[in-house]
Amino acid sequence: MDCIEHSSEAGSGECSGQLVENGGFYGDGRCYKQASPPRCGGGSRNTSPIGRAGSRNTSPSRQKVVKTKPRGLDEETLATFGKAVHADVLMEDSIWAMLPEDLLHEILARVPPFLIFRLRSVCKRWNSLLQDSSFLKFHSSVPSHGPCLLTFWKNSQIPQCSVFSLPLKTWYRIPFTFLPQWAFWLVGSSGGLVCFSGHDGLTFKTLVCNPLTQAWRVLPSMHYNQQRQLIMVVDRMDRSFKVIATSDIYGDKSLPTEVYDSKADSWSVHQIMPAVNLCSSKMAYCDSRLYLETLSPLGLMMYRLDTGGWEHIPAKFPRSLLDGYLVAGTQKRLFLVGRIGLYSTLQSMRIWELDHAKITWVEINRMPPKYFRALLRLSAERFECFGQDNLICFTSWNQGKGLLFDVDKKIWSWIGGCALQSYNNQVCFYKPRFDASIY
16 A cells, blocks of 8 residues: 555655555555754753753743643643653553454454554454454444545556545555456445446446455446436445436437435336436435536426435525535535636635525635635636535645535645646545445
8 A cells, every 4th residue: 555644734744555465455654754853962062951060950840830721622632631651561462362352353443444454464363354244343333434535546547546534634545456447437435335437348337346345346237328427325224325327318318317226236217307407417415315406497406315206496596606516414414615706806615505494505604715716726727526524625626635624613624645636536535444335
């Protein structure tokens, strides 16, 4: 695994890793950072009050100490910082070697998935973790490691993939050579699975994989097997997933909506979406509903997964909206992100949330001007926007970094790294899980 460590704010470093032959990867933890100059050694000047005879003792113990709470730390963190630091305790190998199997699996299940590959080199017992049903059972019961950004691109027709862990603030390179050599593109990710669609020759195909386990399979062909917009949703409680193919027009005929169910391993045909003029191919899925933007009639088209039918929502867009993206949040939250302003000097990026009761868009935040100017240097420059769990990420073609907005905390931050620098990158949010099944 190639790993590039890059903080979303200021600091950065580099880390190298190795590949594992049996379909995985691990990092060896070697990080190279610039070392601070030595503070002692031959010829160094002694500035200690004790080391200078006759000098006045200005030790902090003689000064008045004002106790203040460190900025940005809560009370619990402050208490931890105030504790005395003890030397490392020598752990007995004989005790840890007899750790019960279930307790060991419960501990390792809480380790971030990317670091599990590093631990597999400890012993044969740990190397077989990913095939151990007991470990996978504990892993499925713990919360997700946290949101990540998955970037996919092709270098000399070879699929490449890197994942940025937001909790660890580190890039990880995932080998994607296990996928077939098709002309495919990224559809999206849900529940630890990643979906692709593309052409194998002249045949349109859909593929689902788990990047961590490198398990993948091709889904059966649709009843009306033509290229169209897809979206995948995973139900972790039911241990299943669905792929929705929206209605489309092929030639002189309208294609109905189709839904793939992993439990039935088949596609079912549903209602044809009423004739509308879509203003964007971007879709958002939340609360078992799929949303698309329409210009005529103005508003949204909503597909209900439980009934298999389409409905029109007359939610008028904000005035002077240049381009808009629908972004799904947690629960029923649906966001609209877009630029406002007819002139380049007056443009701004804003975020609205749909008020389902009043069927209106309510502005909840604006991108600060310094971030807007850095993200889009030209008024006609294109940008991409996607989200998950109340996190919204912005990328543009001419930037080597992404901009992340936390809707709940109202915090803006940059995400850097070489994996965002290619112009043909496809990016989505991703939650790594070993227990995500492709069946």
